[in-house]
Amino acid sequence: MTRSEASAAETVPAHTGVDRRDLLRFYAGGLATLGLASLPPSSPATAQTITSGSIPSATWDKTFPLSRNVDHRKVTFRNRYGITLAGDLYLPKGRSGGRLAALAVSGPFGAVKEQSSGLYAQTMAERGFVALAFDPSFTGESGGEPRNVASADINTEDFSAAVDFLGLQSFVDRGRIGVIGICGFSGMALTAATSDSRIKAIATASMYDMSRSISRSYKDSYTLEQRHKVVDYLSQQRWVDAETGAYALGFHEVPFDDKGNILTGDRVLPETLPANPNPVLAAFFDYYRTPRGFHPRSINSASAWTATTPMSFFSFPMYANIEMIAPRPILLIAGENAHSRYYSEDVMKVASEPKELLIIAGADHVDLYDRRNLIPFDRLQAFFTRNLA
Helix, strand or coil, X not given: CCHHHHHHCCCCCCCCCCCHHHHHHHHHHHHHHHCCCCCCCXXXXXXXXXXXXXXXXXXXXXXXXXXXXXXXXXXXXXXXXCCEEEEEEEEECCCCCCCEEEEEEECXXXXXXXXXXXXXXXXXXXXXXEEEEECCCCCCCCCCCCCCCCCHHHHHHHHHHHHHHHHCCCCEEEEEEEEEEECCHHHHHHHHHHHCCCEEEEEEECCCCHHHHHHHCHHHCCCHHHHHHHHHHHHHHHHHHHHHCCCCEECCCCCECCCCCECCCCCCCCCCCCCCXXXXXHHHHHHHCCCCCCCCCCHHHHCCEECCCHHHHHHCCCCCCHHHCCCCCEXXXXXXXXXXXXXXXXXXXXXXXXXXXXXECCCCCCHHHHCCCCCCHHHHHHHHHHHCC
């Protein structure tokens, strides 16, 4: 039995069905009736230097507590487009001399390093890895103008820039660098590995393929007519932005109402949940809009992407050359009840060996953002220890 066959044998029955279009209608409906929240928007980074040393707990700005078993540093580095990226570097405390294996971590889509990616990075540092959680270009404390833009190309490049940074550190073995992509940045992590052989192992958690999701909708449910309508809407929005000299906000996954009309809005998540909310909306809300995971720099917590962000994802599919990753290994982690589970399962079908699919019993999509009792850190540690040996 191959490793992938063994992993597939662990797979549990199919996930429950959730209509993504209904979810997006909830977003739009909440925005239409509730308006914008009075929350601080994300702002560009201004620091251009590396700050070394631990950050006092009084200034800790993460959604998870600082571990006593790591050293933490704020860092900045540039990608090949000249954009300055901001990151949190986590190092095992009490490490001895020698070079360590390292991990670059980012995601979810619309989140910041102070949320899920930071938790993953800190926990992997507790387990002996150098780990860097970073804000993608145009978001959080990273640079890039205009703000709140996502790019299939540039955000993929951000992972390779993180590898650049890690490999230049005296305490990192540049031959032992892996990546972890969470949610929508899983696709970017896989795509980066197709063209960057320095990435020796790839893990994803609650994977979303943003090109597929944005250009074809949930479970490829857009009709061809709807896809044309979305492209026309985005194209006309460019005229509006060009005439006003500003970039309007909008939904990155464009929804339709029951009459086939495009819905627009200025916030990813509403201020309050509607009555009888879609369970997927409720799960996202419970993370991003409550003290559990709220962060003022997070697009999902406080704002929205630019309305024309989807254009890039119509033009550039993720991991189109996935066969180029082999013989480097892939670990795909998804919740049993995640509405996004099919993305990981579909990658499992097309990726070459070695590959593993790990389904987490009882978990939904958002559980793998921060539920320590469900995130399989033991399996992540074993995967990277084995493959970055």
